[in-house]
Amino acid sequence: MPGRVAKAAARALIETNANLGGYFVTSRAAEKVVEDAHRAMAVLLNAQSYREIVVAQSMTNMTFHVARSLGRTLKAGDEIVVTRMDHDGNIAPWLSLAEDLDLQIRWVDFDHTSWVIEPEAFAAALSDRTRIVALNYASNLTGSINDVVKLTAMAKDCGALVYLDGVQFAPHGLVDVRAIGCDFFTCSSYKFYGPHLGILWGREELLADLYAYKARPQTNELPWKFETGTPQIELQAALSATIDHFAWLGETVGASGDLRDRIAGAFAASIEWERDLAQRLVSGLAGIPGVTIHGIADTARFHRRVPTVSFTHARLSPPRIAAALAAANVFVWSGNNFALEVVRSLGLDEDEGVVRIGMGHYNTLAEIDRTLDVLDDIVKA
Numbered sequence: 001m002p003g004r005v006a007k008a009a010a011r012a013l014i015e016t017n018a019n020l021g022g023y024f025v026t027s028r029a030a031e032k033v034v035e036d037a038h039r040a041m042a043v044l045l046n047a048q049s050y051r052e053i054v055v056a057q058s059m060t061n062m063t064f065h066v067a068r069s070l071g072r073t074l075k076a077g078d079e080i081v082v083t084r085m086d087h088d089g090n091i092a093p094w095l096s097l098a099e100d101l102d103l104q105i106r107w108v109d110f111d112h113t114s115w116v117i118e119p120e121a122f123a124a125a126l127s128d129r130t131r132i133v134a135l136n137y138a139s140n141l142t143g144s145i146n147d148v149v150k151l152t153a154m155a156k157d158c159g160a161l162v163y164l165d166g167v168q169f170a171p172h173g174l175v176d177v178r179a180i181g182c183d184f185f186t187c188s189s190y191k192f193y194g195p196h197l198g199i200l201w202g203r204e205e206l207l208a209d210l211y212a213y214k215a216r217p218q219t220n221e222l223p224w225k226f227e228t229g230t231p232q233i234e235l236q237a238a239l240s241a242t243i244d245h246f247a248w249l250g251e252t253v254g255a256s257g258d259l260r261d262r263i264a265g266a267f268a269a270s271i272e273w274e275r276d277l278a279q280r281l282v283s284g285l286a287g288i289p290g291v292t293i294h295g296i297a298d299t300a301r302f303h304r305r306v307p308t309v310s311f312t313h314a315r316l317s318p319p320r321i322a323a324a325l326a327a328a329n330v331f332v333w334s335g336n337n338f339a340l341e342v343v344r345s346l347g348l349d350e351d352e353g354v355v356r357i358g359m360g361h362y363n364t365l366a367e368i369d370r371t372l373d374v375l376d377d378i379v380k381a
Contacts (some may be wrong), residue, residue: 194242
């Protein structure tokens with residue numbers, strides 16, 4: 001986490017630690033903190049207005065909430081399309097809703113060669129009964145990036161609403177919700193170096209009409225009608241500082257202009273750097289006997305992946321590898337990483353899953369090389 005983000009949270013706890021709606025100075029200051037965070041996220045996602053930004057505890061929590069609200073518009077027999085490429089946070093809420101309302105779930109698998117949702121398979125799942133499509137921008141296990149603009153357009157042609165999980169993509173690419181054409185977009189700020197919050201973007205006209213489960217005294221104004229209870233003011237102060245971090249990074253690499261321009265400059269630089277990191281890692285993993293990479297390994301197609309790389313070993317289990325790496329002070333994940341359907345589709349053990357190495361724009365080539373050296377020693381032991 002950037003220092004400015006942690007400092008912003010601490011400053012808010014000291015200077016603006018008050019509930020909203022009061023006449024006194026700290027309450028007014030807290031209101032500004034919260035509104036500023038929504039405005040900053042609107043710029044990051046290229047929303048039309050801060051009223052389209054809902055801040056919540058987590059992406060999964062918000063998706064369960066929105067699914068329940070959307071369920072009031074559905075009837076028995078309506079269809080929801082989900083994919084076997086998604087994190088369970090964008091699957092389980094829809095499965096629960098379908099069970100409650102007698103809806104039909106239609107599944108789409110990803111292609112095990114291209115590692116993405118292919119349009120032909122996607123089209124086969126759509127029908128005139130499709131009401132909601134739950135899709136991901138990038139897989140949190142394989143790192144593969146879907147052509148969400150094309151897939152969204154296909155779903156919209158059927159009259160469906162598109163709920164897009166951008167959690168894994170948002171740290172690694174510039175998001176433009178208006179260009180995508182989806183109806184809802186979710187992300188988690190801790191993934192892009194911020195506080196533990198989930199963010200939902202929704203089209204203003206949809207959010208305005210959508211029923212919100214809330215306390216009776218709470219306002220019906222957007223976006224506040226969806227933000228139940230006391231806001232985490234210090235985390236929202238940190239959220240604004242997170243956007244400032246990207247602006248600072250953009251300025252550092254020579255970008256200028258408004259906030260969105262500077263953010264775009266930051267991502268242009270980080271995408272190039274992270275691609276170099278991923279290429280070094282994938283190339284090194286490919287040279288270790290017994291390793292199978294589960295994701296795009298062809299460097300010519302690296303524009304279709306984020307720097308999240310998962311693998312298994314023919315002899316050593318993922319937990320054993322992850323524990324050995326941790327002992328050498330190399331931090332990685334093992335297991336299904338809540339990408340349960342991905343693991344199932346690949347025929348892997350649901351509990352052991354994969355070893356997942358995630359990289360960010362702060363990582364170095366030297367760190368990649370050391371990780372590979374340690375891993376090589378582990379498999380040779």
